[in-house]
Amino acid sequence: MTPFTQHTGVAAPLMRSNVDTDAIIPSREMRTVSRSGLAAGLFAPWRYSDPDKRIDNPDFVMNQRPFRRASILLAGANFGCGSSREHAVWALVESGYRVIIAHSFATIFRNNAQRNGLLAIELGEEQIERLVRWISADPEARLLSVDLESCTVVHDPEQPAEVFSIDPVARDMLLNGLDEIGLTEQSLDRIDAFEAQDQIKRPWVYLERL
Amino acid sequence: MGIGRFIVATTLFDKLWQEHEVMTLSERQSLLYIDRIFLHERTGSVALDGLLERERSVRRREHAFCTMDHIVDTRPGRGDDTLMPSGRDFIVSTRHAAHETGIQLFDIADADQGIVHVISPELGIALPGLSLICPDSHTCTLGGLGALAWGVGSTEAEHALATSTLRVTRPETMRVLYTGRLAADVTAKDLILFTIRELSAGGGAGYAIEFAGPAVESLSVEARLTLCNMATELSAFTGIIAPDQKVMEYCSGRPYAPKDALWDGASRYWQSLRSDEAAVFDCERVINVSSLQPQLSWGTSPQHCIDWNATVPKLSDAHDADQAAAWERAQMYMGVKGGSPLSDYPIDAAFIGSCTNSRLSDLRAAADYLRRTGARVAKGVKALCVPGSGQVKRAAEAEGLHDVFLNAGFEWREPGCSMCFFAGGESFGDGVRVVSTTNRNFEGRQGLRVKTHIASPLTTVASACAGYLTADTPL
Numbered sequence A: 001m002t003p004f005t006q007h008t009g010v011a012a013p014l015m016r017s018n019v020d021t022d023a024i025i026p027s028r029e030m031r032t033v034s035r036s037g038l039a040a041g042l043f044a045p046w047r048y049s050d051p052d053k054r055i056d057n058p059d060f061v062m063n064q065r066p067f068r069r070a071s072i073l074l075a076g077a078n079f080g081c082g083s084s085r086e087h088a089v090w091a092l093v094e095s096g097y098r099v100i101i102a103h104s105f106a107t108i109f110r111n112n113a114q115r116n117g118l119l120a121i122e123l124g125e126e127q128i129e130r131l132v133r134w135i136s137a138d139p140e141a142r143l144l145s146v147d148l149e150s151c152t153v154v155h156d157p158e159q160p161a162e163v164f165s166i167d168p169v170a171r172d173m174l175l176n177g178l179d180e181i182g183l184t185e186q187s188l189d190r191i192d193a194f195e196a197q198d199q200i201k202r203p204w205v206y207l208e209r210l
Numbered sequence B: 001m002g003i004g005r006f007i008v009a010t011t012l013f014d015k016l017w018q019e020h021e022v023m024t025l026s027e028r029q030s031l032l033y034i035d036r037i038f039l040h041e042r043t044g045s046v047a048l049d050g051l052l053e054r055e056r057s058v059r060r061r062e063h064a065f066c067t068m069d070h071i072v073d074t075r076p077g078r079g080d081d082t083l084m085p086s087g088r089d090f091i092v093s094t095r096h097a098a099h100e101t102g103i104q105l106f107d108i109a110d111a112d113q114g115i116v117h118v119i120s121p122e123l124g125i126a127l128p129g130l131s132l133i134c135p136d137s138h139t140c141t142l143g144g145l146g147a148l149a150w151g152v153g154s155t156e157a158e159h160a161l162a163t164s165t166l167r168v169t170r171p172e173t174m175r176v177l178y179t180g181r182l183a184a185d186v187t188a189k190d191l192i193l194f195t196i197r198e199l200s201a202g203g204g205a206g207y208a209i210e211f212a213g214p215a216v217e218s219l220s221v222e223a224r225l226t227l228c229n230m231a232t233e234l235s236a237f238t239g240i241i242a243p244d245q246k247v248m249e250y251c252s253g254r255p256y257a258p259k260d261a262l263w264d265g266a267s268r269y270w271q272s273l274r275s276d277e278a279a280v281f282d283c284e285r286v287i288n289v290s291s292l293q294p295q296l297s298w299g300t301s302p303q304h305c306i307d308w309n310a311t312v313p314k315l316s317d318a319h320d321a322d323q324a325a326a327w328e329r330a331q332m333y334m335g336v337k338g339g340s341p342l343s344d345y346p347i348d349a350a351f352i353g354s355c356t357n358s359r360l361s362d363l364r365a366a367a368d369y370l371r372r373t374g375a376r377v378a379k380g381v382k383a384l385c386v387p388g389s390g391q392v393k394r395a396a397e398a399e400g401l402h403d404v405f406l407n408a409g410f411e412w413r414e415p416g417c418s419m420c421f422f423a424g425g426e427s428f429g430d431g432v433r434v435v436s437t438t439n440r441n442f443e444g445r446q447g448l449r450v451k452t453h454i455a456s457p458l459t460t461v462a463s464a465c466a467g468y469l470t471a472d473t474p475l
């Protein structure tokens, strides 16, 4: 996983709540068995006026000039609800997104993001509104800077940065780009010990070994 | 069991969490032991492929299972080919990966094949108190048995396959307590739709929700699965119901359930699984169900539900500008007007199926309506009945339910997810209006511009026969 320490980029405001993963990447856009080839399908129902012919919908924020190269997304509450498809995160990452700032996230989406080096930041509604207001005046030039060491989002240099909180383990894994499976494998002896005790306590859990 | 650990009053969820905790990782994060892993060909094969690519193996093959449900065709006479252009690739690569890793696969022609959340309780793979994950958000269904079950992403599933554990952030606990009694024509589906309407689509975010109260205890096990199925539509970590005698009877004798002495120990333990009397939840909600009406969705979020005979909300009734904007978008997409009754809207199609409502009791409820009223599907309405599993299909056919559906003008399908979601293959048609027993009415969920109204099997069959949205079901 690519480590995440600091990122500066154009931030696109998609200020809706309950943006579901069917909207982020519809099922019909998940055409292959692999984790890639998803970028063109990102937000297909909203981004294209005709998804089959790939005709852009000019009203959709990502089709507007500076936001075409956005790498930060601003959104409302409950971002990423619905289907557990990790393809939603893969499509965002493949499209160049590194950070999603939302009022809240659906749990599975947040976990999927974490495992793919996509930083999911929760901020208060007013804080997000402040960011959107500041960007809107000159979206081309007004970039957001996200720093995971100090857990801050820097915007208006005249204003204090917005501070966010994140689970310390999650932060550590992102900062170091750690492979989660590798990390857990270091505790295999603990897992073995757990099983040895558990087999006595809950023997019915353990099916015959194949 | 740590001495005195349960002296402190504990919730059911916290007991199951402690039982599966291998070690703590941080204040809120623990490494949890995963008892069962279920995969399907849509998101599960990616996890298996990831494992194979990194030359890792499945740590306990006997605890991992896979089914073909999402992409596989449900038309009679199906094989590996699907109407979805690359569907065959998913099926073939899943079969290959299951074979390579040596896990049990319920393949297309297998008698036990079906929708993952329908077959896992049916086969006794999901059991009370077990932790079970699947890269599928509706895994919370199994909370209906008292299992600790939740949906994960593909990478997390890969982690569980490789290590038999997951690193999980502990959610807070919520109890939704239902008081009063449900009317005869009101189902578990109506109960959960009403709950989402009350709590909102994000209302369960960060919580594991225990559903409790006399109205839940009176539900059959299958109805409890329906109730918990849509906990994810509250954005909850999961839903759970304390297992009782009904659940013991349901699980007993299932192929993967324990037998003999093991059964005795297990069922004794399972019946002890409940929240202590004095347990404190982080959040409590009370919902009286006595005057609950059948629910129908009018919009594009499961929280956009109303009593079947009420009118679509007017934008001027919205709490704030955000809500008004969301309602406006939803009404535009759905082609419905604020202030109008849902019976104003003719439907093009009706769908009975999905992990929410494709079990035998769901099919019986719909067939019973058809038998009782002698009604047929209205002219011009395409109606589908898709049993959730091979077992459900055979049991329904043994009772003659397939004839009831076929005679009334329904198609009778092979088991699978079918048109619960649109994968690019079979569809109801561009922009049509569908009444559906599924769980999601998101934009485009069932096809390009398709307008989905979610409801119970009873409301769905009544609408199919009326030709418009209704829950008028003469008893």
Ligand code: SF4
Pocket: B069, B070, B115, B116, B117, B136, B138, B353, B354, B355, B356, B416, B417, B420, B421, B438, B439
């Ligand atoms: S029936 Fe629908 S909701 Fe259930 S698992 Fe299949 S696609 Fe998902």
